[in-house]
Amino acid sequence: MTYSPQFLKGSEIRDKFLEFYAQRGHKILPSASLVPEDPTVLLTIAGMLPFKPIFLGQKPAPCDRATTSQKCIRTNDIENVGRTARHHTFFEMLGNFSFGDYFKEQAIAWAWELSTEVFGLPPERLIPSVYEQDEEAFAIWRDQIGIPEHRIQRMGDEDNFWVSGPTGPCGPCSEIYYDFHPEKGDKTIDLEDDSRFIEFYNLVFMQYNRDIEGNLTPLEKQNIDTGLGLERMAQILQSVPNNYETDLILPIIQTAAKIVGIDYFKADAQTQISLKVIGDHVRSVVHMISDGIMASNTDRGYVLRRLIRRVVRHGRLIGVTGNFINQVAETAIQLAEDAYPQVREREGFIQQELQREESQFLKTLERGEKLLADVVAKVKKSQKKVIAGRDAFKLYDTYGFPLELTQEVAEEQGLTVDVEGFNAAMQEQIQQSQAAYETIDLTVQESLDQLAAQIHPTEFLGYTDSQATVQVEAVLVGGKVVENAEAGTNVQIVLTKTPFYAESGGQIGDRGYLTGDGLVIAIEDVQKESGIFIHYGQVERGRVQKGDRIQATIDRACRRRTQANHSATHLLQAALKKLVGESIAQAGSLVSFDRLRFDFNLPRAVTPEELEAVETQINTWIAEAHDGDVCVMPLEEAKAKGATAMFGEKYGAEVRVIDFPGVSMELCGGTHVKNTAEIGVFKIISEAGISAGVRRIEAVAGPAVLDYLNVRDKIVKELGDRFKAKPEEITDRVNSLQGELKAAQKELEALKNELALAKSDQLLSQAETVGEFKILVSSLGDLDPKALQTAAEKLQQKLGESAVVLASTPAPDKVSLVAAFSPQVNKAKQLQAGKFIGNIAKICGGGGGGRPNLAQAGGRDASKLPEALATAKQQLEKALG
Numbered sequence: 104m105t106y107s108p109q110f111l112k113g114s115e116i117r118d119k120f121l122e123f124y125a126q127r128g129h130k131i132l133p134s135a136s137l138v139p140e141d142p143t144v145l146l147t148i149a150g151m152l153p154f155k156p157i158f159l160g161q162k163p164a165p166c167d168r169a170t171t172s173q174k175c176i177r178t179n180d181i182e183n184v185g186r187t188a189r190h191h192t193f194f195e196m197l198g199n200f201s202f203g204d205y206f207k208e209q210a211i212a213w214a215w216e217l218s219t220e221v222f223g224l225p226p227e228r229l230i231p232s233v234y235e236q237d238e239e240a241f242a243i244w245r246d247q248i249g250i251p252e253h254r255i256q257r258m259g260d261e262d263n264f265w266v267s268g269p270t271g272p273c274g275p276c277s278e279i280y281y282d283f284h285p286e287k288g289d290k291t292i293d294l295e296d297d298s299r300f301i302e303f304y305n306l307v308f309m310q311y312n313r314d315i316e317g318n319l320t321p322l323e324k325q326n327i328d329t330g331l332g333l334e335r336m337a338q339i340l341q342s343v344p345n346n347y348e349t350d351l352i353l354p355i356i357q358t359a360a361k362i363v364g365i366d367y368f369k370a371d372a373q374t375q376i377s378l379k380v381i382g383d384h385v386r387s388v389v390h391m392i393s394d395g396i397m398a399s400n401t402d403r404g405y406v407l408r409r410l411i412r413r414v415v416r417h418g419r420l421i422g423v424t425g426n427f428i429n430q431v432a433e434t435a436i437q438l439a440e441d442a443y444p445q446v447r448e449r450e451g452f453i454q455q456e457l458q459r460e461e462s463q464f465l466k467t468l469e470r471g472e473k474l475l476a477d478v479v480a481k482v483k484k485s486q487k488k489v490i491a492g493r494d495a496f497k498l499y500d501t502y503g504f505p506l507e508l509t510q511e512v513a514e515e516q517g518l519t520v521d522v523e524g525f526n527a528a529m530q531e532q533i534q535q536s537q538a539a540y541e542t543i544d545l546t547v548q549e550s551l552d553q554l555a556a557q558i559h560p561t562e563f564l565g566y567t568d569s570q571a572t573v574q575v576e577a578v579l580v581g582g583k584v585v586e587n588a589e590a591g592t593n594v595q596i597v598l599t600k601t602p603f604y605a606e607s608g609g610q611i612g613d614r615g616y617l618t619g620d621g622l623v624i625a626i627e628d629v630q631k632e633s634g635i636f637i638h639y640g641q642v643e644r645g646r647v648q649k650g651d652r653i654q655a656t657i658d659r660a661c662r663r664r665t666q667a668n669h670s671a672t673h674l675l676q677a678a679l680k681k682l683v684g685e686s687i688a689q690a691g692s693l694v695s696f697d698r699l700r701f702d703f704n705l706p707r708a709v710t711p712e713e714l715e716a717v718e719t720q721i722n723t724w725i726a727e728a729h730d731g732d733v734c735v736m737p738l739e740e741a742k743a744k745g746a747t748a749m750f751g752e753k754y755g756a757e758v759r760v761i762d763f764p765g766v767s768m769e770l771c772g773g774t775h776v777k778n779t780a781e782i783g784v785f786k787i788i789s790e791a792g793i794s795a796g797v798r799r800i801e802a803v804a805g806p807a808v809l810d811y812l813n814v815r816d817k818i819v820k821e822l823g824d825r826f827k828a829k830p831e832e833i834t835d836r837v838n839s840l841q842g843e844l845k846a847a848q849k850e851l852e853a854l855k856n857e858l859a860l861a862k863s864d865q866l867l868s869q870a871e872t873v874g875e876f877k878i879l880v881s882s883l884g885d886l887d888p889k890a891l892q893t894a895a896e897k898l899q900q901k902l903g904e905s906a907v908v909l910a911s912t913p914a915p916d917k918v919s920l921v922a923a924f925s926p927q928v929n930k931a932k933q934l935q936a937g938k939f940i941g942n943i944a945k946i947c948g949g950g951g952g953g954r955p956n957l958a959q960a961g962g963r964d965a966s967k968l969p970e971a972l973a974t975a976k977q978q979l980e981k982a983l984g
Contacts, residue, residue: 106225113337113351114441116222117172120197120331123217124170129199132165134174134443137394138403145403146176146391150196151307151328157202158272158309158326161633162560164202165756172197172333172442174390178406181413182529185379188338188345189301192410193387195333203324210306210327211243211277218279218304222340228282232256232294232302234263234275240308244277256294265307265328272309272322279304281339303335347379351438356382358434363422377417381431384410388428389435392453393446397690398460399794411460412467416504419468426465428457451686452704459706459796471504479516488517492524499525500532560634562600565613565774566733569659573598575651579637587648596624596638596647602657603638605631609692610669610773612639614661619653621645660806661696662774667782667805668699670731670763670775674724674785675701675800676747677767678717683709689747690797694773697807698788705798709790714800721785724766728780732762738770746770784808855890870902876928876983877905880976882968886911888919892959899923906934906983908943908975910968918947918962920971929955932982939978946971 111119121131135153137146147153150173156162173196183190201210218224231250233240235257244250266273280300287299294300309326311319337349347356353367359381360367367378391407398408411428418427432453440447478494490513498504510520558576578588579595588594596617603626606612612629617638622645626638647653672692679687684705691702709717738758742748746760747769761775762768776782786808788801803811819830828836870879879898883891891911899907907923922940929935937952944951944960947967951960962971 106219106223108225108340108342109223110342111222111337111340113333113349116336116340117195117197117333117442119221120217121170121172123221124168124199124213127168127213129168129170130166132169132171134172134195137174137176137391138396145406147173148175148177149173150175150198150330151200154200154202154328156633158328167202167204169200169202170198171200174394174443176387176391176406178410184383185347185376188297188347189332189335191334191346191383193383193390197331197333197336199327199329201327203326206310206325206327207240207277207306207308208243208247210308210329211240211248214279214304214306214329215248222336224281224339226250228285230254230256230280230282230292230294230300232258232263232276232278232280234277235259237263237275237277237308240275240277251289254289254292256292258294265309266313270313270315272311272326273313273319274308274310274325276308277306278302279306301335301339303339304331305329347382352379352382352386354438355385355431355434358431359385359418359421359427362427362430365421374421377420380417381414381421384414385428385431385435386439388414388457389432389439389446389453390443392456393443393449395690397456397794397797408460411457412464415461415464415468426458426461428461429454432457449688452688455704455706455796468504471498471501474498475504475509475512479512479518482518483516488519490518490520492521492526493528495520495525496528500528558597558635559599561598561605561631561636563602563604563636564600565602565604565657568602569662570654570656571600571602573600573653573655575647575649575653577649578647587646588642589646590642590644592642594624594640594642594647596626596640597635598638598655601629601636601638601655603629603636603655604657604662604665604774605629605636607631608771608773609672610665610694611696613657613665614696615655615657617647617653617655619645619647619651622647622651622653663781664696664806665694666774666776668696668803668807669694669771669773670761670779671721671782671785671802671804672699672701673761673763673767673769673771673775674721674779674782675699675717675802676703676769678720678724679703679709679800680747682716682720683713697810698801698803701800701802702793702797703800704796706796708792709798709800714787714790718785718787724763725779725782725785728778729763729766730778731775732764733759733775734762735759741770744768781805786811852889855887858890866898867901870905873980873983875904876925876932877902878907878976878979878983879905880908880972880979882910882912882972884911885913886919887913888921888959888961891919892921892957895921895923896957899925904928906979908940908972908979910972912965912968915965916963918944918949918965918968918971920944920947920951920960920962922958922960922975924956926956928983934982939975943971943975943978946974 125131135147139147139152141152141155144152150171153173157164175194175196176192178192180190181192184192199213218229219226231244233244233255241255241257244255245252263276263278264273265276280294280302282300284299307328309328310322312322313319334346334349334351337351338346341349343349347353356367356378359378360370365374367375370378388407388410396403396407398404398411400408414428436446436450436453446453475498478490478498482490490509495506495509498509499506506520506525513520564571575596576599577597578585579597580588580592582595603613603615604610606629615626617624617626617640623643624640624647625643626640628639630637630639672694676689688704689702690704693700735757738756741758741760745768758770759772760768761771763779766779783805785804786802788803788811790798790800793799819833822833823830826833826836866879866881869881870877879902883894886894891909895907895909899905904925904927906925906928909921911919913919920940920943922936924934924936935955936958937954940958940960941950941952944962947962948964949960949962952958
C-alpha cells in the first residue's frame with residue numbers, strides 16, 4: 104500500500120478524527136467550556152480534564168467510549184509563543200477515551216490506522232515511544248503493528264509515565280512521532296530533536312492507582328485517555344514549517360499584517376514573532392470571552408487581560424498606532440464559527456470586551472511611556488549609563504511596556520538596559536506561573552474526593568419535598584471524616600438524599616434542621632462537592648453518627664423568600680432585555696433569603712427612567728399571575744425554543760427549563776414560585792457599575808420588600824420628627840435647609856475674603872525692594888486656599904511690579920501656597936508662577952502649578968513650611984536682583 108500525507112484543512116482533520124472514532128462506537132461529545140468544573144485549575148488545560156470525575160470514580164461515564172475536540176488554554180510557556188514552531192496558549196486536543204472498555208491493543212491499533220490510512224502518513228516516517236517498563240505496549244507495536252524493535256523508543260518516567268498528582272490514577276504512555284527528515288536514518292533517532300521529530304499523538308494507558316507511599320495497584324477499570332494535537336497534525340499534513348502557518352492561524356496573522364501594510368513572509372524575524380503572538384493570543388481571547396471569562400486582575404480574568412495586553416503590545420511593535428484587535432478577532436471568529444457556533448452568537452459581547460480592554464491598555468501604555476521618561480531622568484541624574492533590569496521589567500509587567508521599546512528609548516538617550524537583570528526578573532515570574540499551571544492535580548480536597556469515590560451522589564428531593572426521612576452517610580468535623588459528633592460541635596453532614604437545596608447557580612443553600620431521637624442539628628448552609636450535598640451546621644442536642652435515620656426539614660419561610668427572589672431575578676433579566684438592550688447577558692447573580700443581586704453586561708449606566716420602567720414591567724408581570732412551567736429537555740431543544748442560558752455556564756445534555764410563558768424562559772436548576780403572583784411585589788434598591796462594562800442591580804421581592812419598606816418607613820418617621828414635617832414635606836424641608844446652608848456658606852466665604860484682605864493689607868509694609876521689583880513672602884495662618892489666592896492677587900496689584908508668595912495651613916496635615924507675579928516678572932526675568940510655586944511645594948511634600956502670573960500649590964508636611972518660605976524668598980531675591 105502506498106502512503107502519502109493528505110493535504111487537509113484544519114476543519115477536515117477535526118471532522119475525520121471524530122468521524123473515525125464515531126464509526127468505531129465512540130460517542131461524539133461537545134467541547135467542554137474553558138472554565139472547568141474542577142476547582143483546582145483556572146482553565147481547561149488538557150483534553151482529559153472534563154473527564155476527571157469519571158476517572159476518579161466520582162461520576163458515572165456517559166458512555167463506554169467517547170471522542171472529543173477539546174478547547175484548551177495553557178500559559179505556563181507563554182514566553183515561547185511565537186518563538187518556537189509549536190508552542191501555543193490556545194490549542195485543540197482531539198481525543199478518544201475508553202471508560203473501562205477497550206485498552207492498549209485496540210488504542211494502539213486504531214491510532215496507527217488513523218495515522219496511516221486516514222491521514223496517509225508513511226509508516227517509515229512514524230516513530231512510536233513506550234514507557235521503558237511497559238513490555239505489553241512494546242510487544243503490541245512490534246508484533247501486531249510490525250514496527251522493528253530498533254525504531255520503538257523506550258523512555259523513562261519523565262517522558263512516558265502519566266501521573267495526575269502525588270496520588271491517584273496513573274499509567275504508562277505511548278506516543279507517536281513524525282519524522283521530518285527520514286533521510287538521516289534510523290541510527291540517529293533522538294526524539295528530543297524537535298527540528299526533526301514532532302510528537303502528535305499521545306496514548307495514556309490509565310491502569311494503576313498510586314497511594315501515598317508510591318505503591319501502584321491495578322485499577323478495577325482500566326481507562327484510555329488520548330490526545331492528538333490538531334495544530335500539529337495540520338502542520339504535518341499541510342507541509343508547513345510551523346503550526347502558525349497552517350490554515351488554523353495564518354489567516355489571523357495575515358489580517359494583522361495587512362493592517363500595518365506588511366507581508367508576513369517577507370518580514371524580519373522579530374516582526375514574524377510579534378505576528379505569531381497576535382495570531383495565537385487572539386484565538387485564545389476570542390474563545391475565553393465566548394466562554395464567559397471577563398478581564399480582571401485576578402484568576403482567569405487576569406490570564407485574559409494579560410493575553411489581550413500582549414496582543415496590544417506586539418501590535419505596537421509592528422507599527423499599529425490605534426485600536427485593531429477587533430479587526431483581527433473577526434477573522435478568528437470566522438475560522439472558529441463552524442466548529443464552535445457560540446463564538447459567532449456572542450460576537451457582539453466579544454468585540455465589546457476586547458474594545459474596552461484594548462482602549463484602557465493603550466492609556467496604560469501612555470502612562471508607561473511617562474514612567475520610562477522618569478526612569479531615564481533618574482539614571483542620568485545619578486550619572487549612570489544603565490537602566491536597571493528590574494525597572495525595565497516593572498515597565499514591562501505592570502505597564503505592558505516592551506523591553507525592545509525600553510532599549511530603543513534608552514539608546515536614543517545614550518543609555519543601555521540591564522537585559523540580564525530583566526531576564527532574571529522574567530524567569531522569576533515564569534517559575535511562579537509554571538507552579539500554578541504545570542499539572543492537573545487530582546488530589547486536592549482529598550478527603551472529599553475519597554468520600555465521593557465511596558458513596559453515591561446525593562439524591563435531591565427539594566423540588567417537591569420540604570421534609571424527608573433520610574440516612575446519615577458521613578459525619579465530618581473540620582473537613583475530616585469522624586465516627587460521631589456531640590452537642591456543641593460544628594459539623595458537615597452527608598445524607599443519602601435531602602430536601603435541602605445546595606448553593607449553586609447564584610442561589611444560596613437552604614436552612615433548616617436535622618432531627619432524630621434526642622438529636623437536633625441546626626443547618627445554616629448547604630454546599631455541593633462532586634455531586635455530594637454537604638450540610639453545614641451545629642449539633643444543638645444529642646449525638647450524630649453514620650447510619651442514623653433522621654428527619655431532614657428545611658425552613659419553609661426561608662425557602663419561600665428564596666423562591667420569590669429567584670423567580671424575580673428571571674423576570675428582571677427578561678425586563679432588562681426587553682427595555683434596556685436585547686444583547687444584555689447575565690454576568691453573575693446572588694439569590695438569598697432577604698435580597699437578590701443581578702450582574703449584567705452593559706457599557707453604560709441604566710437611566711433612572713429605564714429603572715422605573717423595568718420595575719413597573721416586573722410588577723405588571725407579577726400582577727398578571729403567569730403560571731410557571733418546569734420541564735427537563737435536551738439542551739439543543741431548549742436553545743431552539745429560545746431559553747436563555749447563563750453566559751459561561753456549563754450545561755449537560757439534559758437541562759431544566761423554567762418557563763413563565765410569554766415572559767421568561769431560562770435554563771436553571773434553582774427553586775421557583777409556581778405562579779408570578781406568589782412573588783407579591785418587586786422593588787429595585789440600587790444600580791451601579793462594579794467593573795468595566797458590568798453593572799449590578801440589587802433588589803428585593805416578596806416578604807423581603809416589607810422588611811425593606813419597614814426600615815425606610817422608620818427612617819422617614821425619624822426625619823419627620825427631626826424636621827417637624829410630614830413625610831410629604833420632608834423633601835421641601837431638606838431643599839430649604841440646603842438653600843439656607845449654601846447662603847450661609849457664601850456669606851462665610853465673603854467674610855473670610857474680607858478678613859484675608861484685611862490681614863493682607865497689614866503685610867504691605869513688609870514688602871522688600873529688590874532691584875526694580877518688590878517681593879513679599881509671608882504666611883497667613885489657617886486661611887483657606889481660595890481666600891489665600893484672593894489675598895495674593897490683591898497684594899500683587901497694590902505692590903505693582905512685584906512677586907508675592909503667600910502660604911497657610913488650613914489643616915494640620917495640609918499646606919496651601921500661592922504665587923502671584925506681575926507681567927514684567929514673567930517677561931523680563933522669565934519667572935513663571937506655576938513652575939516656581941510647584942518646586943517650592945515639593946519641600947512640603949506636595950506639588951502644583953498654574954498660569955505664569957498666578958498659581959496655587961499644596962503640600963502635606965506643615966513642619967517644612969518655614970523652610971519652604973525661606974527658600975522662596977531666597978530664590979526670588981536671586982532671580983529679581
